[in-house]
Amino acid sequence: MAAHEQYEELARQLSAIGAVKRGLNRALPPQCPPAAAFTLSMLRRYGELRMSRIAELLDVDMSVTSRHVAYAAEHGWLDRKPDPLDKRSRLVTLTPEGEALLDEVSARCVDALAHCLRDWSDDDVGLLNGLLARLREGFGECRTPRAPERQPAGPPARTPA
Amino acid sequence: MAAHEQYEELARQLSAIGAVKRGLNRALPPQCPPAAAFTLSMLRRYGELRMSRIAELLDVDMSVTSRHVAYAAEHGWLDRKPDPLDKRSRLVTLTPEGEALLDEVSARCVDALAHCLRDWSDDDVGLLNGLLARLREGFGECRTPRAPERQPAGPPARTPA
DNA sequence: TATTGTTATACTCTATAACTATA
DNA sequence: TATAGTTATAGAGTATAACAATA
Numbered sequence: 001m002a003a004h005e006q007y008e009e010l011a012r013q014l015s016a017i018g019a020v021k022r023g024l025n026r027a028l029p030p031q032c033p034p035a036a037a038f039t040l041s042m043l044r045r046y047g048e049l050r051m052s053r054i055a056e057l058l059d060v061d062m063s064v065t066s067r068h069v070a071y072a073a074e075h076g077w078l079d080r081k082p083d084p085l086d087k088r089s090r091l092v093t094l095t096p097e098g099e100a101l102l103d104e105v106s107a108r109c110v111d112a113l114a115h116c117l118r119d120w121s122d123d124d125v126g127l128l129n130g131l132l133a134r135l136r137e138g139f140g141e142c143r144t145p146r147a148p149e150r151q152p153a154g155p156p157a158r159t160p161a
Numbered sequence: 162m163a164a165h166e167q168y169e170e171l172a173r174q175l176s177a178i179g180a181v182k183r184g185l186n187r188a189l190p191p192q193c194p195p196a197a198a199f200t201l202s203m204l205r206r207y208g209e210l211r212m213s214r215i216a217e218l219l220d221v222d223m224s225v226t227s228r229h230v231a232y233a234a235e236h237g238w239l240d241r242k243p244d245p246l247d248k249r250s251r252l253v254t255l256t257p258e259g260e261a262l263l264d265e266v267s268a269r270c271v272d273a274l275a276h277c278l279r280d281w282s283d284d285d286v287g288l289l290n291g292l293l294a295r296l297r298e299g300f301g302e303c304r305t306p307r308a309p310e311r312q313p314a315g316p317p318a319r320t321p322a
Numbered sequence: 323t324a325t326t327g328t329t330a331t332a333c334t335c336t337a338t339a340a341c342t343a344t345a
Numbered sequence: 346t347a348t349a350g351t352t353a354t355a356g357a358g359t360a361t362a363a364c365a366a367t368a
Contacts, residue, residue: 002275002278002285002287008267008270008271009286010293011267013293013294014182015195015199015202016199016220016293016297017175017178019300020297020300021175021176021179024172025357034357035357035359037176038173051326051327060358060359061360061361062326062328063328063359063360064359066327066328067358083326086325086326087326088325088327088366088368089326089367090326090327106172109169110165113171114163114168115303116303117163119299120299122167124163124292125163125167125171126163127288127292128174128292128293128296129170129171131288132175135289136174136180136181139181186334194333211349212349213348213350221337222336224336224353225335227351227352228351228352244349247349248344248345248349249343249349249350250344250348
Protein backbone atom coordinates (compact mmCIF):
# COMPACT_ATOMS: atom_id res chain seq x y z
CA MET A 1 0.00 0.00 0.00
CA ALA A 2 1.49 3.26 -1.11
CA ALA A 3 1.12 6.70 0.44
CA HIS A 4 -1.67 9.15 -0.23
CA GLU A 5 0.68 11.59 -1.94
CA GLN A 6 1.95 8.89 -4.26
CA TYR A 7 -1.55 8.19 -5.48
CA GLU A 8 -2.29 11.87 -5.93
CA GLU A 9 0.87 12.21 -7.94
CA LEU A 10 -0.04 9.19 -10.05
CA ALA A 11 -3.45 10.69 -10.81
CA ARG A 12 -1.72 13.87 -11.95
CA GLN A 13 0.77 11.94 -14.04
CA LEU A 14 -2.03 10.07 -15.74
CA SER A 15 -3.79 13.33 -16.52
CA ALA A 16 -0.61 14.81 -17.90
CA ILE A 17 0.51 11.83 -19.96
CA GLY A 18 -2.10 12.72 -22.54
CA ALA A 19 0.34 15.28 -23.90
CA VAL A 20 2.76 12.50 -24.78
CA LYS A 21 0.03 10.56 -26.51
CA ARG A 22 -0.97 13.61 -28.52
CA GLY A 23 2.64 14.17 -29.49
CA LEU A 24 2.94 10.60 -30.68
CA ASN A 25 -0.35 10.87 -32.55
CA ARG A 26 0.98 13.80 -34.52
CA ALA A 27 3.51 11.41 -36.04
CA LEU A 28 0.74 9.25 -37.53
CA PRO A 29 0.14 9.20 -41.29
CA PRO A 30 -2.75 11.34 -42.56
CA GLN A 31 -6.16 9.64 -42.71
CA CYS A 32 -5.09 7.37 -39.88
CA PRO A 33 -6.62 8.35 -36.53
CA PRO A 34 -4.92 6.93 -33.44
CA ALA A 35 -7.78 4.60 -32.67
CA ALA A 36 -7.57 3.04 -36.13
CA ALA A 37 -3.85 2.46 -35.72
CA PHE A 38 -4.39 0.83 -32.35
CA THR A 39 -7.14 -1.38 -33.75
CA LEU A 40 -4.87 -2.54 -36.56
CA SER A 41 -2.04 -3.26 -34.15
CA MET A 42 -4.33 -5.52 -32.13
CA LEU A 43 -5.24 -7.40 -35.30
CA ARG A 44 -1.60 -7.90 -36.17
CA ARG A 45 -0.81 -9.09 -32.69
CA TYR A 46 -3.75 -11.44 -32.22
CA GLY A 47 -4.79 -12.32 -35.78
CA GLU A 48 -8.44 -12.72 -36.77
CA LEU A 49 -10.76 -11.25 -34.16
CA ARG A 50 -14.47 -10.79 -33.49
CA MET A 51 -15.84 -7.32 -32.88
CA SER A 52 -16.54 -8.06 -29.25
CA ARG A 53 -12.98 -9.24 -28.71
CA ILE A 54 -11.60 -6.08 -30.28
CA ALA A 55 -13.79 -4.06 -27.95
CA GLU A 56 -12.28 -5.92 -25.02
CA LEU A 57 -8.74 -5.37 -26.23
CA LEU A 58 -9.35 -1.67 -26.82
CA ASP A 59 -11.26 -1.45 -23.57
CA VAL A 60 -14.07 0.56 -25.09
CA ASP A 61 -17.74 -0.01 -25.79
CA MET A 62 -18.53 -2.15 -28.82
CA SER A 63 -20.34 0.77 -30.42
CA VAL A 64 -17.02 2.60 -30.45
CA THR A 65 -15.26 -0.42 -31.85
CA SER A 66 -17.86 -0.66 -34.57
CA ARG A 67 -17.08 2.87 -35.69
CA HIS A 68 -13.33 2.39 -35.71
CA VAL A 69 -13.53 -0.89 -37.58
CA ALA A 70 -16.00 0.52 -40.10
CA TYR A 71 -13.66 3.44 -40.74
CA ALA A 72 -10.68 1.13 -41.23
CA ALA A 73 -12.74 -1.13 -43.52
CA GLU A 74 -13.73 1.86 -45.66
CA HIS A 75 -10.04 2.56 -46.10
CA GLY A 76 -9.32 -1.03 -47.06
CA TRP A 77 -7.14 -1.73 -44.05
CA LEU A 78 -9.17 -4.70 -42.84
CA ASP A 79 -11.87 -7.13 -43.91
CA ARG A 80 -15.05 -8.15 -42.12
CA LYS A 81 -16.65 -11.45 -42.98
CA PRO A 82 -19.55 -13.18 -41.24
CA ASP A 83 -18.64 -15.90 -38.78
CA PRO A 84 -19.92 -19.18 -40.23
CA LEU A 85 -20.42 -20.56 -36.73
CA ASP A 86 -22.47 -17.61 -35.48
CA LYS A 87 -24.06 -15.45 -38.10
CA ARG A 88 -24.43 -12.57 -35.67
CA SER A 89 -20.68 -12.23 -35.38
CA ARG A 90 -18.19 -10.82 -37.82
CA LEU A 91 -14.59 -11.90 -38.12
CA VAL A 92 -12.11 -9.12 -38.73
CA THR A 93 -8.75 -9.60 -40.44
CA LEU A 94 -5.95 -7.31 -41.53
CA THR A 95 -5.53 -6.74 -45.28
CA PRO A 96 -2.14 -6.32 -46.98
CA GLU A 97 -2.92 -2.60 -47.17
CA GLY A 98 -3.53 -2.63 -43.44
CA GLU A 99 -0.23 -4.41 -42.87
CA ALA A 100 1.57 -1.82 -44.94
CA LEU A 101 -0.06 1.05 -43.09
CA LEU A 102 0.82 -0.54 -39.80
CA ASP A 103 4.45 -0.82 -40.86
CA GLU A 104 4.44 2.88 -41.63
CA VAL A 105 2.73 3.72 -38.34
CA SER A 106 5.11 1.58 -36.39
CA ALA A 107 8.17 3.09 -38.05
CA ARG A 108 6.99 6.63 -37.37
CA CYS A 109 6.18 5.95 -33.73
CA VAL A 110 9.42 4.14 -33.10
CA ASP A 111 11.32 6.99 -34.75
CA ALA A 112 9.62 9.56 -32.54
CA LEU A 113 10.14 7.54 -29.37
CA ALA A 114 13.72 6.66 -30.21
CA HIS A 115 14.45 10.33 -30.75
CA CYS A 116 12.74 11.69 -27.66
CA LEU A 117 13.84 8.84 -25.41
CA ARG A 118 17.34 8.48 -26.76
CA ASP A 119 18.83 8.59 -23.27
CA TRP A 120 16.65 5.74 -22.02
CA SER A 121 18.14 2.31 -21.58
CA ASP A 122 16.47 -0.88 -22.67
CA ASP A 123 15.77 -1.63 -19.03
CA ASP A 124 14.15 1.76 -18.47
CA VAL A 125 11.68 1.25 -21.29
CA GLY A 126 11.04 -2.33 -20.29
CA LEU A 127 10.40 -1.28 -16.72
CA LEU A 128 7.92 1.41 -17.78
CA ASN A 129 6.16 -1.02 -20.11
CA GLY A 130 5.86 -3.53 -17.32
CA LEU A 131 4.49 -1.02 -14.84
CA LEU A 132 1.97 0.33 -17.34
CA ALA A 133 0.79 -3.19 -18.15
CA ARG A 134 0.45 -3.92 -14.46
CA LEU A 135 -1.46 -0.70 -13.94
CA ARG A 136 -3.94 -1.64 -16.62
CA GLU A 137 -4.34 -5.09 -15.15
CA GLY A 138 -5.05 -3.72 -11.72
CA PHE A 139 -7.64 -1.39 -13.15
CA GLY A 140 -9.19 -3.99 -15.38
CA GLU A 141 -9.84 -6.19 -12.40
CA CYS A 142 -11.67 -3.81 -10.11
CA ARG A 143 -13.37 -1.94 -12.93
CA THR A 144 -14.17 1.16 -10.85
CA PRO A 145 -17.86 0.59 -10.02
CA ARG A 146 -19.12 3.89 -11.48
CA ALA A 147 -18.51 6.63 -8.94
CA PRO A 148 -19.65 4.84 -5.77
CA GLU A 149 -20.46 8.12 -3.97
CA ARG A 150 -17.36 7.45 -1.89
CA GLN A 151 -18.99 5.20 0.76
CA PRO A 152 -22.02 3.42 -0.77
CA ALA A 153 -23.33 1.85 2.42
CA GLY A 154 -21.26 1.01 5.39
CA PRO A 155 -19.30 2.31 8.34
CA PRO A 156 -16.65 4.80 7.26
CA ALA A 157 -13.98 2.59 8.70
CA ARG A 158 -12.20 1.34 5.61
CA THR A 159 -10.92 4.32 3.69
CA PRO A 160 -10.27 7.22 6.01
CA ALA A 161 -9.67 9.41 2.93
CA MET B 162 18.94 3.25 -26.69
CA ALA B 163 16.24 0.64 -26.35
CA ALA B 164 15.15 -1.99 -28.85
CA HIS B 165 12.62 -1.48 -31.61
CA GLU B 166 10.15 -3.86 -29.97
CA GLN B 167 10.36 -1.98 -26.70
CA TYR B 168 9.30 1.24 -28.38
CA GLU B 169 6.49 -0.47 -30.22
CA GLU B 170 5.30 -1.89 -26.96
CA LEU B 171 5.52 1.50 -25.31
CA ALA B 172 3.42 3.03 -28.08
CA ARG B 173 0.80 0.34 -27.49
CA GLN B 174 0.90 0.86 -23.75
CA LEU B 175 0.36 4.57 -24.18
CA SER B 176 -2.61 3.94 -26.43
CA ALA B 177 -4.07 1.51 -23.95
CA ILE B 178 -3.50 3.55 -20.82
CA GLY B 179 -6.44 5.74 -21.78
CA ALA B 180 -8.69 3.07 -20.32
CA VAL B 181 -7.16 3.66 -16.89
CA LYS B 182 -7.67 7.38 -17.24
CA ARG B 183 -11.29 6.88 -18.20
CA GLY B 184 -11.76 4.60 -15.24
CA LEU B 185 -10.34 7.19 -12.92
CA ASN B 186 -12.45 9.91 -14.51
CA ARG B 187 -15.59 7.97 -13.71
CA ALA B 188 -14.78 8.51 -10.05
CA LEU B 189 -14.96 12.30 -10.42
CA PRO B 190 -17.84 14.27 -8.89
CA PRO B 191 -20.64 15.28 -11.27
CA GLN B 192 -20.21 18.63 -13.02
CA CYS B 193 -16.46 18.24 -12.76
CA PRO B 194 -14.85 17.22 -16.04
CA PRO B 195 -11.34 15.77 -15.81
CA ALA B 196 -9.74 18.81 -17.37
CA ALA B 197 -11.30 21.09 -14.77
CA ALA B 198 -9.99 18.89 -11.98
CA PHE B 199 -6.52 18.91 -13.47
CA THR B 200 -6.61 22.68 -13.87
CA LEU B 201 -7.59 23.11 -10.24
CA SER B 202 -4.85 20.77 -9.09
CA MET B 203 -2.27 22.86 -10.92
CA LEU B 204 -3.58 25.97 -9.16
CA ARG B 205 -3.31 24.31 -5.79
CA ARG B 206 0.19 23.12 -6.54
CA TYR B 207 1.58 26.34 -7.99
CA GLY B 208 -0.68 29.04 -6.56
CA GLU B 209 -1.79 32.06 -8.56
CA LEU B 210 -1.17 31.56 -12.28
CA ARG B 211 -1.59 33.39 -15.55
CA MET B 212 -3.60 31.78 -18.35
CA SER B 213 -0.52 31.23 -20.46
CA ARG B 214 1.25 29.48 -17.60
CA ILE B 215 -1.73 27.17 -17.06
CA ALA B 216 -1.67 26.33 -20.75
CA GLU B 217 1.98 25.36 -20.38
CA LEU B 218 1.31 23.20 -17.34
CA LEU B 219 -1.62 21.46 -19.03
CA ASP B 220 0.36 21.24 -22.24
CA VAL B 221 -2.54 22.39 -24.38
CA ASP B 222 -3.31 25.42 -26.49
CA MET B 223 -4.35 28.53 -24.60
CA SER B 224 -7.73 28.46 -26.31
CA VAL B 225 -8.35 25.15 -24.58
CA THR B 226 -7.15 26.54 -21.28
CA SER B 227 -9.47 29.48 -21.70
CA ARG B 228 -12.46 27.16 -21.99
CA HIS B 229 -11.52 25.06 -18.99
CA VAL B 230 -10.85 28.07 -16.82
CA ALA B 231 -14.05 29.78 -17.93
CA TYR B 232 -16.02 26.65 -17.05
CA ALA B 233 -14.40 26.42 -13.63
CA ALA B 234 -15.00 30.14 -13.06
CA GLU B 235 -18.70 29.73 -13.91
CA HIS B 236 -18.87 27.09 -11.21
CA GLY B 237 -17.14 29.31 -8.71
CA TRP B 238 -14.08 27.13 -8.37
CA LEU B 239 -11.60 29.85 -9.28
CA ASP B 240 -11.30 33.61 -9.70
CA ARG B 241 -9.84 35.59 -12.57
CA LYS B 242 -8.62 39.09 -11.96
CA PRO B 243 -6.70 41.38 -14.30
CA ASP B 244 -2.96 41.54 -13.78
CA PRO B 245 -2.15 45.08 -12.62
CA LEU B 246 1.26 44.88 -14.28
CA ASP B 247 -0.06 43.79 -17.67
CA LYS B 248 -3.69 44.49 -18.38
CA ARG B 249 -3.78 41.87 -21.13
CA SER B 250 -3.14 39.11 -18.62
CA ARG B 251 -5.43 37.57 -16.06
CA LEU B 252 -4.35 36.08 -12.78
CA VAL B 253 -6.19 32.93 -11.77
CA THR B 254 -6.59 31.76 -8.19
CA LEU B 255 -8.42 28.94 -6.48
CA THR B 256 -11.52 29.83 -4.45
CA PRO B 257 -12.50 28.09 -1.21
CA GLU B 258 -15.16 26.27 -3.24
CA GLY B 259 -12.45 25.13 -5.62
CA GLU B 260 -10.35 23.92 -2.71
CA ALA B 261 -13.27 21.95 -1.37
CA LEU B 262 -13.99 20.39 -4.75
CA LEU B 263 -10.36 19.50 -5.13
CA ASP B 264 -10.39 17.78 -1.76
CA GLU B 265 -13.33 15.71 -2.90
CA VAL B 266 -11.69 14.92 -6.24
CA SER B 267 -8.46 13.95 -4.58
CA ALA B 268 -10.18 11.70 -2.07
CA ARG B 269 -12.13 9.89 -4.77
CA CYS B 270 -9.11 9.36 -7.00
CA VAL B 271 -6.94 8.17 -4.15
CA ASP B 272 -9.70 5.80 -3.07
CA ALA B 273 -9.96 4.32 -6.53
CA LEU B 274 -6.21 3.99 -6.96
CA ALA B 275 -5.68 2.60 -3.48
CA HIS B 276 -8.32 -0.01 -4.19
CA CYS B 277 -7.15 -1.06 -7.62
CA LEU B 278 -3.46 -0.87 -6.77
CA ARG B 279 -3.67 -2.33 -3.31
CA ASP B 280 -0.87 -4.79 -4.07
CA TRP B 281 1.53 -2.06 -5.18
CA SER B 282 4.30 -0.99 -2.87
CA ASP B 283 5.25 2.59 -2.23
CA ASP B 284 8.35 2.03 -4.34
CA ASP B 285 6.34 0.65 -7.24
CA VAL B 286 4.13 3.72 -7.40
CA GLY B 287 7.08 6.04 -6.95
CA LEU B 288 8.96 4.31 -9.71
CA LEU B 289 6.04 4.59 -12.11
CA ASN B 290 5.57 8.25 -11.21
CA GLY B 291 9.21 8.93 -11.86
CA LEU B 292 9.23 7.17 -15.20
CA LEU B 293 6.08 8.95 -16.35
CA ALA B 294 7.54 12.30 -15.37
CA ARG B 295 10.73 11.47 -17.23
CA LEU B 296 8.72 10.40 -20.26
CA ARG B 297 6.90 13.72 -20.32
CA GLU B 298 10.17 15.59 -19.96
CA GLY B 299 11.73 13.73 -22.85
CA PHE B 300 8.74 14.49 -25.01
CA GLY B 301 8.49 18.07 -23.94
CA GLU B 302 12.03 18.70 -25.06
CA CYS B 303 11.92 17.39 -28.59
CA ARG B 304 8.33 18.50 -29.13
CA THR B 305 7.73 16.16 -32.12
CA PRO B 306 8.14 18.60 -35.02
CA ARG B 307 4.71 17.93 -36.56
CA ALA B 308 4.94 14.69 -38.55
CA PRO B 309 8.23 15.33 -40.34
CA GLU B 310 7.28 13.02 -43.24
CA ARG B 311 9.76 10.59 -41.73
CA GLN B 312 12.79 11.73 -43.75
CA PRO B 313 12.64 15.48 -44.29
CA ALA B 314 15.49 15.41 -46.80
CA GLY B 315 17.59 12.36 -47.39
CA PRO B 316 18.05 9.11 -49.32
CA PRO B 317 15.10 6.68 -49.02
CA ALA B 318 17.33 4.01 -47.61
CA ARG B 319 15.94 3.52 -44.14
CA THR B 320 12.19 2.82 -44.24
CA PRO B 321 11.13 1.06 -47.44
CA ALA B 322 7.47 0.96 -46.36
C1' DT C 323 -35.33 -14.01 -24.16
C1' DA C 324 -30.40 -13.06 -24.72
C1' DT C 325 -26.55 -11.71 -27.53
C1' DT C 326 -23.86 -9.53 -31.58
C1' DG C 327 -23.28 -5.70 -33.89
C1' DT C 328 -24.84 -1.05 -35.94
C1' DT C 329 -26.53 3.61 -35.76
C1' DA C 330 -28.12 8.03 -33.59
C1' DT C 331 -27.21 11.27 -30.18
C1' DA C 332 -24.68 13.74 -26.85
C1' DC C 333 -20.56 14.96 -24.17
C1' DT C 334 -15.45 15.85 -23.47
C1' DC C 335 -11.20 17.26 -25.17
C1' DT C 336 -8.28 19.31 -28.63
C1' DA C 337 -6.30 22.47 -32.41
C1' DT C 338 -6.71 26.25 -35.87
C1' DA C 339 -8.07 30.60 -37.07
C1' DA C 340 -10.24 35.02 -36.47
C1' DC C 341 -10.89 38.55 -33.24
C1' DT C 342 -10.32 42.12 -29.18
C1' DA C 343 -7.53 44.56 -26.14
C1' DT C 344 -3.19 45.89 -24.50
C1' DA C 345 2.04 46.38 -24.89
C1' DT D 346 3.82 45.10 -34.80
C1' DA D 347 3.60 41.61 -31.20
C1' DT D 348 1.41 39.36 -27.32
C1' DA D 349 -2.58 37.70 -23.89
C1' DG D 350 -6.70 35.96 -24.00
C1' DT D 351 -11.49 34.78 -26.01
C1' DT D 352 -14.66 32.69 -29.18
C1' DA D 353 -16.20 29.96 -33.29
C1' DT D 354 -15.60 25.99 -35.74
C1' DA D 355 -14.16 21.43 -36.82
C1' DG D 356 -12.24 16.82 -35.77
C1' DA D 357 -11.32 12.78 -32.76
C1' DG D 358 -12.87 9.80 -28.96
C1' DT D 359 -16.18 7.89 -25.93
C1' DA D 360 -20.73 6.26 -23.65
C1' DT D 361 -25.76 5.43 -23.66
C1' DA D 362 -29.73 3.98 -25.75
C1' DA D 363 -32.54 2.22 -29.44
C1' DC D 364 -32.50 -0.97 -33.05
C1' DA D 365 -31.85 -5.26 -36.33
C1' DA D 366 -30.55 -9.88 -36.93
C1' DT D 367 -29.45 -14.17 -35.03
C1' DA D 368 -29.00 -17.68 -31.17
